[in-house]
Amino acid sequence: MKESLRRRASGGSGLIGPAAFALLATMSFAAAAQDSGIAGYWATGTEGVIVQIEPCGGSVCGKLVTLRPGGLTEDRHNEDEALQDRPLCNLVILQGFSQESPTEWVSGEVYDPESGNTYSGSMTLESADTLDLRGYVGIPLFGRTETWTRTEEPETPCG
Template sequence: MRKVGVGVAALLAIVVSGKPSVSLSAEPLATEAALTGYWLSQDHDGVFKIDRCGQNLCGHLIGLRYDGTDVPHGHDGKSECDLLMLTDFQPMEGSNKGRWAGHILDPDTGHLYDSQIWTTQPDVLKLRGYIGLPIFGETQTWTRYKGPAMGPVCKIPDSVK
């Protein structure tokens, strides 16, 4: 039974449905240093490492929650372990200063969606995925991951709740 990606999948389902959400959250405080590091997804089913990739920020899925010993695979049959899911994040300007815009990959379909990341307080990251305009999306709250190292084949340790 596959459990991974429930939080990310739920975000993407709302993005695809076009359900508007009015709250875009508090004033962003995000600097590159505040965004980089390890992040636990909202539903605690994925750990991402956000780091510099060339001139931009990107994020790899380095921890997954799943049953058994078979690492989940994306639509293309490739392992989701160390999958590049957050790409091309660049700082935004003007009224969106403090936010970074880029893309998020849905590994089940291979589709890329627009997204933004920012922080409003230390150790809390906001990720908003959307189609076209940010109002047509939803924001997830991720927390800084400070738990134990990932198990074999990117498995999140059972002690992480």
């Protein structure tokens, strides 16, 4: 009887402590992914283009919030003819990125409206204001990296 009381007082068989720790760690990781350091507005390498990155579901996504002056306004280069008339404004071009570490997001897709192609992607937060986006086909070795810079919310977003 005394042994049983001691076990209850110390957390039972010892499994509840590790289970609770695992649950808290999982919840903390999920919260960190939702409150990711990459959330915000990013100026791409293309003049005038800003992408808003934010949590979406259990991953991170990004949508076009400003477009290049004098550039495309519709998804003209999309392979799917039914989508070629859709507006680029607020189009999700980054999706499905999952947080692998405090500075890395992987296993996402990057849509390039200039070419109409979709690539596999990863993102690395190099500093609080610098984000490297890598788009690739197959493996990351066969790809290209763009460096984006954090910016303010645009005064006049498209749409």
